[in-house]
Amino acid sequence: MKLPQVLRSLLIVICILLFSSCVSRKEIVYFQGLERAGEIIDQNRNNGLEIKPNDLLTISVSAPEIEAAIPFNLPVTAGGNSFGGDEMRVAGTPALQSYLVDSDGEIEFPVLGTINVQGLSRQQLAAKLKNEIAEYVQEPIVNVRIINFQVSVLGEVNRPGTFDIRDENLSLPKALGLAGDLSIYGKRNNVLVMREDGDKKVYEYLDLTDPQSISSPFYYLQQNDVVYVEPNGAQRQSASYNRNAGVYISIASVLISLVVLITK
Template sequence: MKYFFVFKKLIPFFFLAVLFSCASKKDMIYYQDVDNLGTQEKSNSYEIKIQPDDLLMILVSAEDPEIAMPFNLAMANVASAARPDAVGQQSSLLYLVDAQGYIQFPILGKLKVSGLTRSDFLSKLQDQIGNYIKSPIVNLRIMNFKVSVQGEVTAPGTFAIVSERVTLVEALTLAKDLTVYGKRNNILVIREIDGVKSYNRVDITKVGFMNSPFYYLAQNDVVYVEPNQNKINGSAIGPSTSIIFSITSILVALATLIITTSK
């Protein structure tokens, strides 16, 4: 009988171990209220805005290439970073948006570009270049579009974005998703616009975040995933917790064996 009382005293430790390792469904599942939503209206197309320190590649073309040439930066021989001794490759020079949001454009001079979307700036360039060239074709691309993902994700890092836009979901996917310890209802998005930082919270367990201004990320956004309470508790208890649980499991098994053999 005394072994039975020993076993009873060990049972709470066993349930504590199970409870500590479990996570609530509401803390883990994404888009939990998606079935409560009806058909959504088509959302407006999203475009990022040009910011200071952006690198822009702008190419102007026309039916006669020689006419468009003065509106393009000169090509330069650039040696490969991996093989600096190799023969350089032809590479177009990039426009750096200065701290005041301007670039120096051939023929047209100083242009304000910060705060404009790609479409806005393209329209502006086509109108002004159109004073010199009939039906000019202008191609524009932001070359240093990147976002950073930190915290409780599988593969944190800074990711270069080759398309013109990226969603928060896509950025988290690039980081190979949240760990089981990631806090899904309080993700922080840090954004800087014209030198002013904003700190914004997003709950991806509710599908409504897709209508948030932070569903689409801007260049240089930082996404931080906080650790949940389980991770914080585990860090506070220390690495010896797993050892304690292992010893408890052994003691439970030993008590069970003693009780069984003593009958």
């Protein structure tokens, strides 16, 4: 018995939807062709973060003679919370006060006065302070941290949001991991990274399916970077449709089967 025209049309539509939903490996898998790419030189990992205006720094100074180092430390606060997720302190627990880098890239440091810190890594700033403090204190030890290192991950990821970071070498894949990785609808070959560079906004699109993306200066993120994952073509086309379409197709298939049985 021939199927009614309506049923044949429905079957054709279902087949088209099923075949169009197939996604190739090339569109999904990260860092394809690593075995053919050979050794990839990572020139950006050890550059470190550069201190920028509006950064918050904690700087601690110690020395074998503890009393001699005290004037070079800000007073320790006894209450409240410090900045950042992992930097949170329970109320009443001592915490170092922070230095806010002003618009000129400077901080006011005890005893030494105005210090220009813009463009320095935390290691470079620690070495600079150590040299100057050594004129007053024997064998000083200086520790510098950037405590407002945040990145935002938006778009087609499973948990978009803004994240507080402690790791100085935060790679793009690690940031995406914090956001629960790309959803199946995310476009992996066109991930946007936006960055503040002084008064300018700079950006780059990275192809995560290409292992050469590791050599990009945007592969390691900096404070206040924004990562945006664009929806793929299928997701854009289906923006006006319900993602439960697969369930509806299954129900339609069952109904068609029932109709076929009844009309026999």
